[in-house]
Amino acid sequence: MGHVPILDRLRDGLTRTKRRLVDRFDEIVRRADGQTSGGDAIDVDTVEALEELLLSADVGVAATGRIVSAVAGRARHGESLRDLVKGEILEIFGAVAPVAPGVGGREGEDPRQSNGPPSRVVLVVGVNGTGKTTTVGKLANLLKASGKRPLVCAADTFRAAAVEQLAIWAERADVEIIRSGDGADPAAVVFDAIQAGQARGCDPILIDTAGRLHTRANLMSELDKIRRVAWRASEGAPHEVLLVLDATVGQNGLTQAREFTSAAGVTGVVLTKLDGTAKGGVAVAIAHDLKLPIRYVGIGEGMEDLIPFSPQEYVDALFQQQW
Amino acid sequence: MFESLSTRIQGAFKTLRGEVRLTPDHVEAALREIRLALLEADVNFKVVKAFIDRVRDRAMDQAVLRSLTPGQQVIKLVRDELLALFGDTEGGLTKDAPTPRVVLLLGLQGAGKTTTSGKLAKWLVRQGRHPLMVSTDVRRPAAVEQLSVLGRKADIRVHAPETMDPVARASGALAEAKAMGFDTVIVDTAGRLHIDDDLMGELQAISDAVHPSDLLYVADAMTGQDAIKSAGEFHRRVGVTGVVLTKLDGDARGGAALSVVSVVGVPIAFVGSGEQLEDLELFHPDRIVSRMLGMGDMLSLIEKAEQAIDKDEAAQLEEKLRKNEFTLDDFRSQLKALKRMGPLESVLGMIPGLGDLKQAAEHKPDEKQLGRVEAILSSMTADERRDHSVMNGSRRKRIAAGSGTSVEDVNRLLKQFTEMRRMLQTMGRGGMPGAGAGMKLPKMAHGLRPGSAPRGAGSGKKRKKGGPWGLMRTR
Ligand SMILES: Nc1nc2c(ncn2[C@@H]2O[C@H](COP(=O)(O)OP(=O)(O)OP(=O)(O)O)[C@@H](O)[C@H]2O)c(=O)[nH]1
Ligand SMILES: Nc1nc2c(ncn2[C@@H]2O[C@H](COP(=O)(O)OP(=O)(O)OP(=O)(O)O)[C@@H](O)[C@H]2O)c(=O)[nH]1
Ligand SMILES: [Mg+2]
Ligand SMILES: [Mg+2]
Numbered sequence: 001m002g003h004v005p006i007l008d009r010l011r012d013g014l015t016r017t018k019r020r021l022v023d024r025f026d027e028i029v030r031r032a033d034g035q036t037s038g039g040d041a042i043d044v045d046t047v048e049a050l051e052e053l054l055l056s057a058d059v060g061v062a063a064t065g066r067i068v069s070a071v072a073g074r075a076r077h078g079e080s081l082r083d084l085v086k087g088e089i090l091e092i093f094g095a096v097a098p099v100a101p102g103v104g105g106r107e108g109e110d111p112r113q114s115n116g117p118p119s120r121v122v123l124v125v126g127v128n129g130t131g132k133t134t135t136v137g138k139l140a141n142l143l144k145a146s147g148k149r150p151l152v153c154a155a156d157t158f159r160a161a162a163v164e165q166l167a168i169w170a171e172r173a174d175v176e177i178i179r180s181g182d183g184a185d186p187a188a189v190v191f192d193a194i195q196a197g198q199a200r201g202c203d204p205i206l207i208d209t210a211g212r213l214h215t216r217a218n219l220m221s222e223l224d225k226i227r228r229v230a231w232r233a234s235e236g237a238p239h240e241v242l243l244v245l246d247a248t249v250g251q252n253g254l255t256q257a258r259e260f261t262s263a264a265g266v267t268g269v270v271l272t273k274l275d276g277t278a279k280g281g282v283a284v285a286i287a288h289d290l291k292l293p294i295r296y297v298g299i300g301e302g303m304e305d306l307i308p309f310s311p312q313e314y315v316d317a318l319f320q321q322q323w
Numbered sequence: 324m325f326e327s328l329s330t331r332i333q334g335a336f337k338t339l340r341g342e343v344r345l346t347p348d349h350v351e352a353a354l355r356e357i358r359l360a361l362l363e364a365d366v367n368f369k370v371v372k373a374f375i376d377r378v379r380d381r382a383m384d385q386a387v388l389r390s391l392t393p394g395q396q397v398i399k400l401v402r403d404e405l406l407a408l409f410g411d412t413e414g415g416l417t418k419d420a421p422t423p424r425v426v427l428l429l430g431l432q433g434a435g436k437t438t439t440s441g442k443l444a445k446w447l448v449r450q451g452r453h454p455l456m457v458s459t460d461v462r463r464p465a466a467v468e469q470l471s472v473l474g475r476k477a478d479i480r481v482h483a484p485e486t487m488d489p490v491a492r493a494s495g496a497l498a499e500a501k502a503m504g505f506d507t508v509i510v511d512t513a514g515r516l517h518i519d520d521d522l523m524g525e526l527q528a529i530s531d532a533v534h535p536s537d538l539l540y541v542a543d544a545m546t547g548q549d550a551i552k553s554a555g556e557f558h559r560r561v562g563v564t565g566v567v568l569t570k571l572d573g574d575a576r577g578g579a580a581l582s583v584v585s586v587v588g589v590p591i592a593f594v595g596s597g598e599q600l601e602d603l604e605l606f607h608p609d610r611i612v613s614r615m616l617g618m619g620d621m622l623s624l625i626e627k628a629e630q631a632i633d634k635d636e637a638a639q640l641e642e643k644l645r646k647n648e649f650t651l652d653d654f655r656s657q658l659k660a661l662k663r664m665g666p667l668e669s670v671l672g673m674i675p676g677l678g679d680l681k682q683a684a685e686h687k688p689d690e691k692q693l694g695r696v697e698a699i700l701s702s703m704t705a706d707e708r709r710d711h712s713v714m715n716g717s718r719r720k721r722i723a724a725g726s727g728t729s730v731e732d733v734n735r736l737l738k739q740f741t742e743m744r745r746m747l748q749t750m751g752r753g754g755m756p757g758a759g760a761g762m763k764l765p766k767m768a769h770g771l772r773p774g775s776a777p778r779g780a781g782s783g784k785k786r787k788k789g790g791p792w793g794l795m796r797t798r
Contacts, residue, residue: 055368058547061359128570128598129433129543137464159598160437160472161465168464182472213573246433250365250547252575273432276516278549301432301463 047072050085057281060251063092063288086315092288093311119151119203121194121230121237125223125264126244127256128211131272131298133162135244136208137169138298138306143204144175151202153193154179155186155226156210166208172303176202186210186222187229194233207238214259223264241266242295247273247280257286271309272298350382353397364576364615367551370585378404398616405612408581412590414605417564420536423455423500424507427533429526429561430541431553432514435569435595437466439541440511441473442595442603447507448479455505457482457496459489459529460513470511477600480505489513489525493533510535517556530561538564539592544571546579551586558587565592568606572596577611649744651708655700658693698726699736711737 047068054064071084122139124132136152143150152170154177156162163179170177178193190207197205209226212219230237243266245253260266271280274297286292294309354375361371381400416426426443428436437458444454456474458481460466467483474481482496493510500508510533515522530538540554540563557563566587568580571594580591591606643649700708702725707713714737723730 052368055362056548058365058549061362127545127573129435131433159469160441160476161469164468165463165465172464213570215573246543246545248431248543248546248549248553250545250550250575250579251363252365252545252573253547255574256545273516276431276549277518277552278547282547 046081050081054281057279058250058253059281060254060285063281063285066288067284089284089315090311092284093294093315096287096291096293118234118236119194119197119201119205120239121205121207121234122240122242123207123209123223123226123230123238123264124242124244124270125209125260125266126211127213127246130211130244130246130249131270132156132211132244133165133169133208134301135242135270135272135296135298135306136166136206137173138303139296140170140175140206141173141303142306143206144173148204149175149202151176151178151193151197151200151205153177153190153197153205153207155189155193155207157182157184157186157189158210162208162210169303176200187226190226191229191233194230194237198234204239214256214263220259220263223260227264240268242268242270243292244270244272245280245283245286247271247297248276248278249280249282251282251285253282254285254289257290257292261290261292266292268293268295270294270296270298270306275299275305347383350379350397354379354382357397357401361578361581361615365545365547365550365578365582367548367578367582367585370551370582373585374404374408374581402612402616405581405615406608409584409608409612410590412606412608414590414592414607416537416592422506423497424537425497425510425533425535426507426537426539427510427512427530427535427561428539428541428567429512429557429563430514431516431543432463434514434541434543435567436514436541437469437473437511438598439539439567439569439593439595439603440470440509441477441479442600443593444474444479444509445477445600446593446603447509448477452507453505454507454509455480455482455496455500455503456509456511457492458511459492460511461487461489461492462513466511466513473600482508490528490532493529497533508533517553517560523556523560526557526561536564537592538562539567540565540583540587541567541569542579542583544568544577544579544594545573545575548582550579550582554583555586558589563587563589565589567591567593567595568611569595571611572602577614580611581615647744651700651703651711651740652705654740655697655708658697658700695726695728695732696736699723699728699733702726711740 050071051064051068054067055061059067067085067088070088071081074084124136124139126132133156140150140152150173152166152175154163154166156166157180163182167177167179176197178189178196180189180192186209193207194205197203207226207230209223210219212223214220227238227241241260241264243257243260245256249256257266257269269283269286269292271283271294274280280297283294287294294311294314296306297309297314299305299307357378358371358375361374362368366374378397378400381404382397416424428440428443430436437460440456440458444456447454456470456479458467458470460470471481471483473479482492482499484492484495486492486495489512496508496510499505510529512526512529513522515526517523538561540557542550542554546553554563554566566580566583566589568577568583568591571577584591591608591611594604594606594611596602596604643653699722702722707718707722719730719733719737723733726733
């Protein structure tokens with residue numbers, strides 16, 4: 001079989017630390033597979049180990065319970081337990097609505113054509129410190145590499161040096177940036193960026209917003225204001241709202257997804273910091289409960305460390321037998 | 324969002340209303356609820372396991388089994404165990420440190436190290452100290468600039484040398500502090516993964532160069548199961564002396580706090596409660612335990628109550644509760660005090676045990692309703708308020724007319740009052756953890772030896788389908 005670069009990247013990110021987890025899983029699988037071929041139900045130790053495996057990946061109590069009972073219920077038919085678990089998780093990801101046109105928009109369109117469609121506007125949101133600004137930088141780089149002409153907008157006018165941070169990323173990725181002073185109205189910067197972006201023929205327009213906890217009602221309504229202003233600047237904007245989720249997050253991730261979706265109309269998730277030991281399993285619960293697709297995963301602090309999410313690769317990488 | 328731990332424990336015991344004897348199986352059912360609730364609160368599953376075993380040993384005690392309020396007893400047990408884990412700490416920095424004291428902030432990416440550096444500097448100034456800050460994060464874009472901006476905002480001196488060598492920057496700051504008479508040096512470090520050997524080595528080098536007396540591990544309160552791996556590894560590499568739990572102003576249950584503390588075995592020093600430079604507080608174990616149990620912030624309730632309620636009055640009230648002499652008069656003065664404490668809903672949320680009540684009673688008492696209640700109470704005579712048993716039909720009619728309400732309203736109020744009285748009495752008798760009399764319960768004697776406790780479903784080696792975690796749906 002040929003070399004699949006993306007799979008390799010993801011594998012690299014996951015390998016470092018998943019090894020022990022996988023060894024453990026293999027042990028379970030071997031035991032369980034040996035047993036199930038005999039036509040027996042799985043014993044309680046296996047169920048415990050399986051539950052622990054999923055819990056330790058932050059899949060959460062409810063989703064773990066669902067996966068384990070589904071698998072345990074079918075295991076007696078002599079199937080491999082590993083495949084059953086993978087299949088179950090894939091099914092959850094699979095039930096998510098088919099992916100709409102990606103962040104970069106439809107292929108082969110040149111926004112600079114005089115009466116072409118308006119630039120796509122992508123709003124990047126999330127709680128504090130998850131990796132929004134970094135993701136905007138990486139995304140700009142990714143899109144530029146694929147022949148687009150992205151523009152980034154520094155709408156985090158609150159956090160110390162957030163604008164400078166994005167400016168450095170814009171420089172690295174060699175893309176244009178629209179910025180304004182600290183303390184400026186973020187919605188006003190967004191308006192300017194969309195207008196400037198359209199005028200200059202930039203597409204897409206990537207908007208970095210300040211981190212905010214979903215419990216802060218006033219900050220959440222600021223997102224709503226940004227949305228309204230974006231629409232005023234360009235009908236239909238924002239076309240995409242990406243929620244940036246830290247893979248180390250626990251069950252609060254589900255609440256984040258729910259709250260940001262209701263306040264800001266999230267259309268997709270970016271799962272960052274997958275290069276650590278955390279597995280971001282709450283994404284499984286998010287896919288199940290909210291039917292939100294995961295668009296990209298972050299696997300490092302470098303500019304190249306963002307790859308499109310593929311459920312199959314994610315699950316394969318989690319449950320790979322040998323690396 | 325999550326069902327509170329205390330609600331769940333109560334629920335586990337509710338099913339057996341009417342049964343005469345509690346059995347270990349009932350306790351086992353409650354333990355299962357505790358286990359699930361802790362997992363949902365993101366406590367690491369290994370930590371949960373050890374915790375449940377400890378609680379089981381104590382919960383199988385005869386005193387719990389015989390208790391009239393087993394739910395309350397178990398909640399109290401859980402609370403005690405949690406508090407024991409968090410330790411008897413007042414938070415803050417280590418007690419003895421040379422001058423200048425060096426504080427190193429470390430942790431994963433985006434945890435809040437740089438922001439906490441600024442907050443800590445401000446906190447130190449409030450303590451009459453003279454801190455100096457330095458950033459050793461030469462990797463993340465604009466990280467150095469971020470600390471400088473915070474320094475300007477907080478009016479704190481930031482050591483900003485030309486060199487981009489993290490170790491040299493830290494040593495330089497220490498030298499400047501010594502030369503210029505700063506008594507504390509706050510060293511901000513770059514976020515790093517615990518499995519990044521090179522960067523962990525860099526952190527060790529920084530630490531070796533400036534010999535910090537405080538190595539604060541900055542952890543995001545929203546962290547899940549990974550918390551113990553990262554904290555454990557940072558601790559192993561550089562030795563953590565305290566934890567700063569950030570972003571606690573959100574609605575995370577803070578289970579990660581328990582995981583981290585169990586693993587590194589050091590107290591939580593501070594909590595971050597917002598993005599502003601003022602939002603740093605000393606850690607209070609009580610508060611996080613209440614948060615985990617879903618019992619509301621008891622301490623702020625007490626603080627508020629102290630402002631609103633007269634001390635003698637409170638003592639008298641407690642006495643009355645104990646003797647079941649709580650009257651409509653007392654009810655009225657309590658209502659008045661409640662009103663002084665702020666919006667009713669937020670007050671109810673803070674009262675231990677009433678969190679559930681608030682949930683159960685969909686009909687939240689609104690302020691208008693309160694006004695009606697007050698009108699009814701003022702239309703009663705002093706005698707009636709002192710002893711509600713004199714209330715007959717004609718008195719009720721008179722009160723209704725006098726207060727501009729209906730007899731049904733009066734009846735409802737009286738019914739609620741008697742219910743409340745009954746509830747307050749059970750609470751007063753010692754069930755309620757943390758509140759008033761509950762705190763003064765004599766410590767329970769240990770009945771069963773550790774390990775002799777009967778094990779419940781799942782731990783046997785029987786061929787059962789349900790896992791010990793009890794996550795599987797029963798079909
Ligand atoms: N290891 C790793 N670190 C990452 C990844 N993505 C972002 N980071 C780091 O996480 C930290 C926070 O990233 P930011 O991009 O500043 O996060 P943010 O969401 O913009 O933060 P606020 O704007 O303050 O809310 C930085 O140190 C980033 O370098 C990733 O995929 N892997
Ligand atoms: N709501 C809230 N936000 C916080 C708190 N502490 C820090 N933050 C925010 O979390 C984000 C990350 O904070 P930083 O101080 O940049 O985190 P860091 O650990 O220095 O990040 P890196 O240096 O990139 O690893 C910022 O948006 C902060 O404003 C807190 O207690 N509450
Ligand atoms: Mg940012
Ligand atoms: Mg920092």
